[in-house]
Amino acid sequence: MQIKSKLPNSGISIFAKMTALANQHGAINLAQGFPDFLSSVKLIENVYAAMRRGNNQYAPMPGVLSLREKIAEKVATIYGRNYSPESEITITAGATQAIYTSITAIIREGEEVIIFEPAYDSYAPAIRLSGGIPVPVELHAPDYKIDWEIVKKSVSQRTRMIMLNTPHNPTGSVLSKDDMLQLEKIVAGKDIFILSDEVYEHIIFDKKRHESVLYFPNLCERSIVIFSFGKTYHNTGWKIGYILAPEFITKEIRAVHQFEVFSVNTPIQHALAEFMQDPNEYLKVQAFYEQKRNLFNNSMKGSRFKIKPASGTYFQLADYSAISDKSDMDFAEELCIQHKVAAIPLSPFYRQGSNDKILRFCFAKQDETLEKAASILCKI
Secondary structure: OOOOOOOOOOOOOHHHHHHHHHHHHOOEEOOOOOOOOOOOHHHHHHHHHHHHOOOOOOOOOOOOHHHHHHHHHHHHHHHOOOOOOOOOEEEEOOHHHHHHHHHHHHOOOOOEEEEEEOOOOOHHHHHHHOOOEEEEEEOOOOOOOOOHHHHHHHOOOOEEEEEEEOOOOOOOOOOOHHHHHHHHHHHOOOOOEEEEEOOOOOOEOOOOOOOOHHHOHHHHOOEEEEEEHHHHHOOHHHOOEEEEOOHHHHHHHHHHHHHHOOOOOHHHHHHHHHHOOOOHHHHOHHHHHHHHHHHHHHHOOOOOOEOOOOOEOOEEEEEOOOOOOOOHHHHHHHHHHHHOEEOEEOHHHOOOOOOOOEEEEEOOOOHHHHHHHHHHHOOO
């Protein structure tokens, strides 16, 4: 028997590949985006307590109501936007599932989805698995700004969705208010949905405001907005996130969600609902990661890498063109094997690859980890 692959060009993800290489060679792993420090002890204790109280069976399909209510309160406070916990907020098994489920619910055979490259690696496969066609718009170093004239020309009668990611992984760039207003003009009067991946909403620097689609009513009414607890609370392995969307969209998302996941980890939902009673736990994340970005970048000043500080996320791009003419994939492997520091090359985030000679480093690490890695990188 043979299987005709639905994703014939998809191999092992670059994250899995570089983490495996780091483990094999004992390298400092600044490749995959996960912290090497503990989540809040209080939050972990909340999980234990929820388990002891007997919250160990299936949660309601849309998520534990108390958690959805806390999310609604947070969104109203920060963004001034009201979402119904009952009909417009859905808890998911992480943001990747949220993205896949949302695309599956909306996109049909032959419909086009505009994505911005470099793009997170799950976007295009999710579109293809629904029979959709990814339409990439490339962003370029050093600023990775969106050219909205190109976006406008990329819109066709088959365009069904535009996917945003701000703050942006892998580049660390953020969208501005003007970007959102340009997008408003492009989609006005058209049947185009927005999927906005905002999992790094609290990790934004230099006093910038996170320009969520939630601030823009004309976008909000057509938007699926996706968030992640893992990025905010330093527990990526828990795989828990949520979707905000108008009721007519949420109805379709939940129709898929119920057969894909049905429900999400029950005790963790109860623990998060209790933890969210203190807004400072998510508000302090910005300063926490800005300190780490600054520490890493200051420690790299003696290196030959060229760095433009990230505006958001916990990823920092570095230009190595003064060090090597090798491709980013080859240089990343050399860096890991010979120098024992693992990073992510940027070219796999483009459909056609990239020759920008850029690597992505994750600074969601303990200070001593960052200082040790920077010390090595400064000697190259």
